[in-house]
Amino acid sequence: MSEEHDHPDRPPAAATPEPEPEREPKAVATPESRPAAEPAPEPAAVPEPRPAPEPAATPAAKAVSAPEPGPQAPAAPEPAEPAAAAPSGRQRLLAGLWPPRLSRAQLTVAVLLFALGLGLAIQVRSTSDNSALRGARQEDLVRILTELDNRGQRLQDEKRGLENQRTQLETSSDQAAEALKQTRQKARELGVLAGTVAAQGPGITLTITDPHGGVEADTLLDTLQELRAAGAEAIQINDVRVVADTYFTQGADGVRIDGHKVTQPYRFKVIGSPQDLEPALNIPGGVVQTLEKQQATADVVRSQKIVVDALRPSEQPDYARSSR
Amino acid sequence: MIAVLGLVVGVVVGLVVRPVVPSGVEPYLPIAVVAALDAVFGGLRAMLDGIFDDKVFVVSFLSNVVVAALIVFLGDKLGVGAQLSTGVVVVLGIRIFSNAAAIRRHVFRA
Structure with a gap:
């Protein structure tokens, strides 16, 4: 960048006169050139020249300053005034750049430009990394944080349980017996899930009576999903244990569950928290209301002891073997 | 020339040293950079017009940065930080474009 104060001692500016011979005599007259050059210093007080003065000031300064180098050369010391010389913006730019x-x-x-470059580089750097969360809104960020917290909490709980198991295994006097105990415990838990062992606990009994035959397999499936969503842990419908791969079919002769024919009344024996299960069935527009619309009656009874004793045969896989 | 060198050195230092911005300043950095860019374009245009003055440039540079940061700060306090910083960027962008047009007229005579 250049500045006005070094114009007088700058050879390139003085050595580049613009060929405008007919103006030359006019510019020799010092009184005329002074006032014409004056508009320039005035906008210098403005930080950035506004669009308005620019078209007026630039041609004036150009027209007057162009012939200046010749006559001004003898009067070199005094034009420390801004806008004294400089033929054109392009030449000014080149002169400012070199030497x-x-x-x-x-x-x-x-x-100042160093500070600008620094800020620019820092900002570009910080914008280019972890851009996935950068554009997210504040509410989304809060939600993501909460989810992460919950997940961390669950994993902490699981870690604590596993550490307890390990401590018991390590400190128990009879390690083999302790390992066996824990394995049996685990097998029982998995057996309840897989339906190969009986289970008991608090829960509800849901009896669906359907004198008109309006209840079909899809309604039963909806009921089952509702119970599962409400936290049911073991379910049996009539004499069929419900597990992960249970399926419902609707045939001409009625509903089949896992291929077994079930007849009404359908009795759901469900183990889970009764205060969660019963409201889940009774919500407006829920299972009970849907059943009533199909002219069936649903009867929910809470109980502190529900026994789910229908079993599924445990199948040995033919080919897959445990790798441990 | 030295000024251009200053800009280049600034960018290089920023990329190489990777300074850590204090988190309190972080939201104001982008807007301050845009405001400084506006001042730089204005200064460049003033130089081409032959009315460049270093004192004016320094004052306009610093006041641009401070005012822009102040507006964002105020917007954050009032709960309209995003909208207000958008407005600041739009205004500064318009100024940069008009200055760039003036510079272009000087440099290319078109």
Whole structure:
């Protein structure tokens, strides 16, 4: 960048006169050139020239300053005035770029531009990484954080349980017996899930009576899903244990569950938290209301002891073997 | 020339050293950079017009940055930070474009 104060001692600017011979005599007259050059210093007080003064000021300064180098050369010391010389913006730019001059203005501008470059680089750097969360809104960020917290909490609980097991295994006097105990415990838990062992606990009994035959397999499936969503842990419908791969079919002769024919009344024996299960069935528009619309009656009874004793045969896989 | 060198050195230092921005300043950095860009374009245009003054440039640079950061700060306090910083960027962008047009007229005479 250049500045006005070094114009007088700048050879390139003085050595580049613009060929406008007919203007030359006019510019020799100093009184005429002074006032014409004056508009320039005035906008210098403005930080950035506004669009309005620009078209007026630039041609005026150009027209007057162009012939200046010749006559001004003898009067070199006095034109320390801004806008005294400089033929065109392009030449001014080139002159400012080369040769490099060490002046106060150049140094201050360099310091400010250094700060700008630094800020630019830092900002570009910080924007280019972890961009997935950067654009997210505040509510989304809060939700993500909460989910992460919950997940961390669950994993902490699981870790604590496993550490307890390990401590018991390590400190128990009879390690083999302890391992056996834990394995049996685990097998029982998995057996309840797989339907190969009987289970008992608090829960509800749901009896669906359907004198008109309006209840079909899809309604029963909806009921089952509702119970599962409400936290049911073991379910039996009439004499069929319900597990993960249970299926419902609707045939001409009625509903079949896992291929077994079931007849009404359908009795759901469900183990789970009764205060969760019963409201889940009774919500407006829920299972009970749907059944009543199909002219069936649903009867929910809470109980502190429900026994789910229908079993599924445990099938040995033919080919797959445990790898441990 | 030295000024251009200053800009280049600034970018290089920023990329190489990877300074850590204090988290309190972080939201104001982008808007301050845009405001500084506006001041730089204004200064470049003033230089081409032959009315460049380093004192004016320094004052306009610093006041642009401070005012832009202040507006964002105020917007954050009032709960309209995003909208207000968008507005600041739009205004500064318009100014940058008009300055760039003036510079272009000087450099390319078109």
